[in-house]
Structure formats: structure tokens, C-alpha cells
Amino acid sequence: MTDTFLRGAAAVVGVSEFHYKRGESPDGELRMTLRAIVEAAADAGVSPRDIDGFVSYGGGENDGTVVGASLMSHRIRWSNMIWGGGGGGAAAAITNAAVAIAAGQAQCVVVYRAMAQHDSGRLGYARHHFDGHMLPHGVGSPAQACALRTRRMLDHDGVPESAVRALVLADYFHAQQNPDAAAFGRPLDEPAYEASRMIVEPYRLYDCSRENDGAVALILVAADRAEKLHPNPAYVLAGAQGAMGGYATDTENDPDYSSAGFSGSSGVAETLWKNAGLGPDQVDVAQVYENFSGSGVAALIDHSLCPPGAEAGKVMTVENLTAPHGLLPVNTSGGNLADSFVNGMGLAVEAVRQVRGTSTNQVPDAKVSLFIGGPMAALSSSILLCTRDVL
Numbered sequence: 001m002t003d004t005f006l007r008g009a010a011a012v013v014g015v016s017e018f019h020y021k022r023g024e025s026p027d028g029e030l031r032m033t034l035r036a037i038v039e040a041a042a043d044a045g046v047s048p049r050d051i052d053g054f055v056s057y058g059g060g061e062n063d064g065t066v067v068g069a070s071l072m073s074h075r076i077r078w079s080n081m082i083w084g085g086g087g088g089g090a091a092a093a094i095t096n097a098a099v100a101i102a103a104g105q106a107q108c109v110v111v112y113r114a115m116a117q118h119d120s121g122r123l124g125y126a127r128h129h130f131d132g133h134m135l136p137h138g139v140g141s142p143a144q145a146c147a148l149r150t151r152r153m154l155d156h157d158g159v160p161e162s163a164v165r166a167l168v169l170a171d172y173f174h175a176q177q178n179p180d181a182a183a184f185g186r187p188l189d190e191p192a193y194e195a196s197r198m199i200v201e202p203y204r205l206y207d208c209s210r211e212n213d214g215a216v217a218l219i220l221v222a223a224d225r226a227e228k229l230h231p232n233p234a235y236v237l238a239g240a241q242g243a244m245g246g247y248a249t250d251t252e253n254d255p256d257y258s259s260a261g262f263s264g265s266s267g268v269a270e271t272l273w274k275n276a277g278l279g280p281d282q283v284d285v286a287q288v289y290e291n292f293s294g295s296g297v298a299a300l301i302d303h304s305l306c307p308p309g310a311e312a313g314k315v316m317t318v319e320n321l322t323a324p325h326g327l328l329p330v331n332t333s334g335g336n337l338a339d340s341f342v343n344g345m346g347l348a349v350e351a352v353r354q355v356r357g358t359s360t361n362q363v364p365d366a367k368v369s370l371f372i373g374g375p376m377a378a379l380s381s382s383i384l385l386c387t388r389d390v391l
Contacts, residue, residue, distance in 0.1 A: 003274065003275045004238070004275055004277065005102060006095070006098050006099065006102055006236055006237075006238060006239060006275070007236075007237060007238060007275070007276070007277075007391060008223050008235050008236070008237070008391040009098060009101060009102035009222065009223060009236065010097070010098040010101040010102060010109075010220045010221065010222055010223060010226075010235075010236050011220060011221065011222075011223050011226035011230075011233035011234055011235040011236065012094075012218050012219065012220050012233065012234040012236075012352045012385065013043075013044040013045070013046075013219055013220070013221055013226050013229045013230040013233050014040040014041055014042070014043040014044025014045075014046065014217075014218070014219035014229075014230075015040055015043055015216075015217065015218050015219070015349045015352050015353075016035075016036040016037070016038075016039035016040040016043060016215075016216065016217045016349075017036070017214070017215075017216045017217075017340075017342075017345075017346050017349040018032075018035075018036070018180075018214055018215060019180075019182070019212040019213065019214030019215075019340035019342060019346070020212060020213040020214060021182070021212065021213070022117045022210075022211040022212055022213055023117040023118065023213065024213060025116045025117075025118075025213030025214070027116070028116050028118070028119050029060060029061075029062060029114040029115065029116045029119045029215070030061075030062050030066065030067075030070065030114070032114040032116065032213070032214065032215035033062050033067060033112055033114040033215055033217070034067065034070055034071065035215065036112060036114065036215035036216060036217035037051070037067070037071065037110050037112060037217045037219075038071075039217070040110065040217035040218060040219045041110075041219060043219075044219045044221075044229055044230065045229045045230070046108060046219065046221075046229065048071045048073075049071060049072055049073055049074050050073075050074065050107075050108050051068070051071065051073055051108050051109070051110050051219070052073065052074070052075050052076060052077045052078065052106045052107055052108055052109070053076075053077060053078035053079070053097060053100050053101075053105070053106030053107075053108065053109030053110065054067055054068060054076065054078065054079045054080075054109070054110055054112070055078070055079075055080060055081070055082070055093050055094075055096045055097045055100070055109060055110070055111045055112075056081045056082075056093065056111070056112055056113060057081065057082045057087075057089050057090050057092075057093040057111070057113050057343060057345065060113070060114065060115075060119075062114070063079060063081065064076055064078070064079025064080070065079060067112070077100075077105060077106045077107075078100045078105050078106035078109060080096065081093075082096055082241075082379075082381075083379065084243075084374075084377060084378055084379030084380075084381075087289045087291060087343050087344040087373055087374025087377060088241075088261070088373050088374040088375075088377030088378060088379040088380045088381060089241065089373060089374075089377075089379050089381055090113075090289060090343060090344045090345055090347075090348065090371075090373040090374055090381065091239060091241070091348070091371050091372065091373035091381040091382050091383040092239065092241035092373065092379070092381035092383075093111045093113075093345075094111050094218060094220070094236070094239065094348060094371075094383050095236070095239030095240075095241065095381065095383055096111075097109035097110075097111050097218075097220045098220060098236040098239065101220060101221065101222050107221065107222065107225075108219065108220075108221050109219070109220050109221075110217055110218070110219050110220075111217065111218045111219075111220070111345075111348075112215070112216065112217045112218075113215065113216050113342055113343050113345045114214070114215035114216075114342070115212065115213060115214060115215075115342050115343060116213045117211070117213055141200075142291060142292075143199055143200045143203055143208060143292060144200050145376070146203075146291065146292045146294065146295045146375075146376050147200045147201065147202060147203050147292070147294070149257055149258055149259075149294075149295070149298070149376055150164070150202060150203070150258075150292065150293075150294030150295065150297075150298070151201070151202055152257055152258040153258035153259075153294060153297070153298055154202060154294070156258055157258050157308055157309050158309040158310045159297065159301075159308070159309060159310070159312045159313070160310060160312065160313035161202065162313050162316070162317075163297050163306075163312045163313045163315075163316035164202075164207070164293045164294050164297050164316075165190065165193060165194075165293075166316045166317050166318050166320075166321055167290060167293050167296050167297055167316065167321065167330065167331075168188070168193060168206050168207060168293050168337060169188060169189070169190065169193065169318045170318050170321035170322050170326075170329075170330060170331065171183075171290070171331050171334050171335040171337040171338040171339075172186075172187060172188035172206075172334070172337070172338045173187075173318065173322050174322065174323065174329075174331060174332050174333060174334045174335070174338070174339075174360075174361045175333075175334030175338035175339055177360045177361050178333050178334050178339060178360040178361065179360070180333075180339070180340075181333065181334040181338055181339040181340070182210055182212065182334075182338065182339060182340055183334060183337075183338035183339070184334075188206060188338075192206075193206050202294065203292055203293070203294070206293075206337065207292055207293040207294065207337075208291075208292055208337075209290065209291045209292065209335075209336035209337055209341045210336065210337070210338075210340060210341045211341055212340040212341050212342055214340055214342040214346075215342065216342050216345035216346055216348070216349060218345075218348060218349065218352065220236070223235060227388075230356075232355065232356045232357060232387070233355075233388070234351070234352040234355040234356065234369070234385040234386070234387075235355075235385065235386050235387070235388060235390075235391060236383065236384075236385060237276050237278070237368070237384040237385060237386040237390065237391070238272055238275040238276035238277075238383070238384050239272070239275075239381070239382070239383040239384070240267075240268045240269075240271035240272040240275065240381065240382055240383075241268060241373075241379060241380065241381035241382075242266040242267055242268045242271070242379070242380060242381075243261075243266055243378055243379050243380070244256070244261060244264065244265045244266045245265035245266070258298065259298055259301070259302050260295055260296075260298035260299035260301070260302045260375030260376050260380070261302070261375060261376055261377060261380045262299060262302035262303060262372070262375070262380050262382065263302040263303075266380055268302075268380045268381065268382055269302050269303045269304065269382065272303075272382050272383075272384065273304075276384050278368065278384070279304075280303055280304040280305050282368055283305065283328065283368050283369075283370045283384075284354070284363055284365075284366040284367055284368050284369065285323070285328070285329050285330075285332060285351075285354045285363040285366050285368075285369050285370070286300070286303075286305060286328060286329075286330050286331075286369075286370040286371075286372065287330070287331055287332070287333075287335070287347035287348070287350050287351045287369070287370065287371045287372065288300055288330055288331060288335070288347070288372040288375075289336060289344040289347060289372055289373050289374045289375060290331065290335055290336050290337060290375075291336060291341075291344070291374060291375075293337065295374075295375040295376045296330075296331075296335075296375065297312065297316060298375055298376070299372050299375040300316075300330070300372075302375075303370070303372060303382065305328060305370075315327070315328075322361075323359075323361040323362065323363050324361070324362065324363055324364055329361065329363050331347070331350075332350055332354065332359050332360075332361040332362075332363065333346065333347070333349075333350040333353075333359070333360070333361070335347065343374075344373065344374060347371055348371050348383075351369040351370070351371040351383075351385050352369075352385060354366045354369045355367075355369050355385050355386065355387055367386055367387045367389065367390050368384060368385075368386050368390060369384070369385045369386065370382065370383075370384055370385075371383050371384075371385070
């Protein structure tokens with residue numbers, strides 16, 4: 001089996017995504033999961049009962065046997081979950097589904113995630129990987145953990161604060177064209193950003209992602225079947241996941257402390273480009289998981305989409321980051337900051353829309369679409385989707 005065995009083996013043919021303000025969903029996570037899957041199946045032109053593979057990311061009690069039983073699936077051949085906190089495994093969940101199809105373990109696989117506050121609780125406090133390594137030092141929330149690394153990126157590496165601000169403003173710009181975005185109709189400019197209250201230095205209010213109730217589903221099938229189901233499938237070009245060598249969950253020991261964890265000892269970004277046979281300069285549009293703005297900037301640097309240090313400020317401008325004419329449009333639905341947050345999986349749906357040509361902020365002739373999972377997490381992952389002619 002070669003490093004490129006995933007190239008074009010599977011494609012996304014159906015998607016669904018919806019969200020509510022946190023705590024306001026009329027349904028729990030299972031019911032929202034089922035709704036998202038049924039809608040994605042309709043988008044794909046398949047019966048929900050024909051789904052034989054189930055992949056989730058990041059917790060929850062609704063594993064494949066629970067969801068499959070609720071859908072009355074004919075057969076369940078694949079059921080698993082990607083572990084890893086902070087959204088790091090979000091892209092890996094899609095790669096997981098593609099691996100199942102490429103290996104002949106399943107024929108129709110759904111990737112899903114649902115979140116409801118009355119089921120899962122709030123997110124902004126110590127959970128999962130926040131253990132005795134962090135809590136005794138007063139680090140009890142994701143914002144605090146990521147702020148430490150972002151502060152080092154700004155002070156030690158010399159990345160200007162303008163680069164971080166540009167990502168936030170680009171997200172809010174895109175949200176104004178997306179009627180489903182939480183920030184639709186609420187534009188943000190530089191003075192308003194600078195005037196917003198500090199959450200944990202250097203993060204202001206608008207640097208922090210939203211919390212939403214909602215659900216996401218993506219359905220994948222083999223490439224030959226995809227072409228019969230959808231006129232514009234989003235083919236899986238390459239995917240990669242990994243953790244930094246030697247420390248894994250103890251991310252505060254990362255020798256590349258100002259990075260997002262995709263380069264260096266984890267090798268995620270390097271593996272992605274190698275297996276894709278493409279370089280970062282061939283990416284047309286990117287969706288980057290920005291639970292916090294500085295983390296997203298670090299992830300773009302890790303993937304060589306942006307130079308490190310002071311030079312980052314020359315690339316990370318609102319003009320360069322916005323569709324349709326920016327050099328590298330990023331988070332074209334509004335991202336976690338301005339659209340919604342369901343463990344970042346809505347970004348995956350937007351990556352598919354760009355390949356299909358159906359985004360509300362469509363990049364002209366987009367052929368290669370990158371989805372970067374959660375940065376500064378114990379496990380990191382990325383995936384490249386593309387049109388047929390790229391394969």
C-alpha cells in the first residue's frame with residue numbers, strides 16, 4: 001500500500017449542517033444527529049438505511065450502533081470515533097471514512113457530530129486534556145492554554161497582531177454574505193474589534209469561537225459511485241493526522257511551542273503535502289479551525305500557507321484572506337468565529353461547498369480545498385478535497 005492510496009478513492013457526495021444559539025436547540029444530540037444524516041443522505045441521493053459506516057469525532061454517546069439502529073440500517077460494517085481534544089481530529093474523521101471505503105470495509109460512510117448544551121454542557125472550562133499538568137498552574141480553559149502559545153508566537157516569533165486581527169475581520173466579512181451565519185447582519189470593523197473586552201490576553205472577545213447547538217453530517221462513497229450520485233463530488237486527495245513525538249497529550253511540553261502542532265515532530269503538514277503530491281501554493285481556498293484567532297494563524301503558518309514571523313503580516317491581510325479575489329480566501333462561511341461552532345465540522349461542509357461551487361463566498365474555479373482541524377491540540381489533522389480534474 002502506497003502513501004497515495006487514498007488519492008481519489010472516496011468522495012463526499014452529501015452534506016448537512018445546521019445550528020442554533022447555545023442552549024436553544026429544541027432537540028438533543030441524537031435527534032439532531034439523525035436529522036443531519038437524513039438531510040445529508042437526501043443531498044447524496046442515497047437511502048439512510050444504506051449507510052453501513054459511521055465515524056464520529058470528539059465524544060458523545062451516539063456511536064454507530066446507536067445511530068445505525070435509529071436509522072434501521074441494513075448492515076453496520078464500520079463504526080469508530082476519532083479521539084483527540086480541541087477539534088484536532090475533526091479532519092481525521094473524514095480521512096477515517098475514506099480509509100474505510102478505500103480498504104473495502106464499508107461502502108457508504110457518514111461522518112457526523114452533534115452538540116447540545118443540555119447534553120454536553122458548556123465548553124469554556126477544564127475538561128478532557130486539562131489534567132494535573134495544567135490545572136495546578138491555573139490553566140483551566142482552552143482560551144488560557146491557546147493564549148499562552150499565541151503570546152509566544154507574537155513575542156518570540158514576531159508575528160504581528162495585525163495578522164491575527166485580519167483573520168477575525170475576514171471571518172466576519174464572509175459571515176455577512178452567509179445568511180445562516182450567527183454573525184450575519186452584524187459586521188465587525190477594526191475599531192469595534194479593538195474596543196472589545198479582553199478575555200485572556202492577547203485574546204479579545206472577537207478572537208474567541210462561538211458555542212452552538214447543532215449538527216453536521218458528511219456522506220462519503222467510492223469515487224466511481226460518487227460520479228453517478230452527484231455532478232460535483234468533493235474527492236479526498238490526501239489526509240494526515242498526528243501528535244508531537246514524545247509528549248502527545250502534554251502539549252505544554254511541545255518544543256515548537258508557538259506552532260499549532262501540525263509541523264515539526266508531528267509531521268502532519270509535511271505528510272499531507274507529500275501524499276497529495278501538491279504544494280501549499282496550489283491550494284485555492286482554506287477552512288482553518290480557529291477556536292481562537294491566534295491558533296488559526298499558527299495553523300496557516302504550519303501548513304506553509306503563510307510565512308512565519310514579521311512576514312506573516314504582509315500575507316495575513318483582510319484583502320488577501322477574503323473571497324472572491326483574495327490570494328488565499330480563508331473561512332469563507334465565517335468560520336468558528338462568525339458562522340458557528342460544532343467542533344469545527346461546519347468548516348468541513350464549507351470545504352465541500354467550495355469544491356461544488358455552491359458557497360455563499362465562492363472562490364472562482366476552486367479546485368483544491370483545504371480543511372485544517374483543531375490547532376494546538378493533542379492530536380492534529382488536515383485533509384485536502386478536490387475536483388475530479390486534479391486527481
